[in-house]
Amino acid sequence: MKAAAELGFVLNSAARALSTRRSSTVGVIVPSYGNEVFVRALSSFQRTMRAAGYQVLAASSEYDLATEMQEVTFLLQRGVDGLMLVGGIHDPALYARAERSQVPIIQSFSLSDREYCVGFDNREATFRAANYLLDLGHKRLAVVTGTRENNDRAAPRAEGCASGHGRTRPGTQSSA
Template identity: 35%
Template sequence: MSLPIKNHRASGRVTLSDVARAAGVSPSTVSRALRGERAVDPALIERVVAVSDKLGYVPDPAARALASQRSNHVAILIPLLSNTLFVDLLDAAQKTLRAAGYQTLMGVTHYDSSEEEQLLREQLLHRPAGLLITGLDQNLATQKLMARSQVPCVHLMDLPATADSETPYCVGFRQIEAGASLTKMLLQQGRRRIAFAAAQLDPRVMQRLYGWRSALQEANLYDPTTEWLNPAASSLALGGIMFEQIMQQRPAVDAIFFCNDDLAQGALLAALRLGIAVPRQVAIAGFNDLTGSDQMLPPLTTVRTPRARIGESAAHMLLTLMRGETPEKPLVDLGFEIIQRQSS
């Protein structure tokens, strides 16, 4: 027996109400069932999906967003997809949001504030239910867009120095503290001429630089000539080049703190090629504990950052905000871990 369809649209398009009528449930139940929300009984989801398939229903996200003033999409803005750091974060956030019935719209900013602003303008056209955005360094225009949209928002990776009534919702760790902690560990190992080598030079990298600098200043060992900063994109190749430059121009350096593992891995490969003994001649350390760092020769000392946990925790915080509830804490500090291996 064919299912009754009372569709009065001129286009003949099957509507959500048609599916609800045929399945004997409300339109809101159909909507939640088709999103796969865990609160909906699995048997009911199966029935609604079967009816939807039978009728040939295709969801209209634009109509849904217009009716509710919000869609079931969450916008996520990250700097790069070529960096494992952000891939891990995105994967964890997306899994958490999908389990709650939300889809994700991703934008890649390439560390460009103007591109971030434009991407946000485009995302807001889709009436997102929420926003996950990397960092706290948005330009003024982006900040105004976020405020005017009133879309619930959680910031990723960064934490403000202090919390007050104006503090945004954030999940991350303290980059300055992490940079200082790794530097102090190298100092405790007896290193006295510790260079800092960095690429990309985004705000989080500069915070690690500040942590390195403050630790050396505290020990009366800071030397500005051992800051090696390059605005180019980070890569293994650049790490090798920077290592060679430092060893040629600053041969007294006995340790190098690279701002991320890509550079440090490239430095270890260059040391092997040049016959420079690590860590006997120079210690090498990185940041983020990316894939492969524990397999280098020698294995890389680094800072392990909780990127997957940041993505998951931020998504849970955003879900709380999208329900109209207030999270227990506006700031969630997930910390970091110093991983000491044989390269130092």
């Protein structure tokens, strides 16, 4: 170890990955770096993974499924041990490609009956928030959902605010 330090030896992680068949790297694709929520989540995920001995490779799809597939391909070519994706709208071929590479996927920001996930029910969360505001006496509500294309979280948020799961007060409005 002393000689390695004196010589400035740096471990060749590519060689180690070949021998162990593990890269200690996880790929993450977020819809946009322009949304602070994704940046904060990525930062938190990276801290957690670093503590567990993993490095994170991150990319942005800009809500474009073809771009996301391209980024997944790049990450799989680099031998990531796992992938974290946002939401549940992805090219079906993405799942097949990850499965062929034996790389697990975890879905974030929404729930799934098919994939491992860390998320929440966007409709229910917005419904509860809307009802809380209605209980405080507010009469008019609006919701800004952001991008809806290839985003399975935006519409349920608007629905949760609008419907109130059957609770409708006179004068209540919703805006998507």
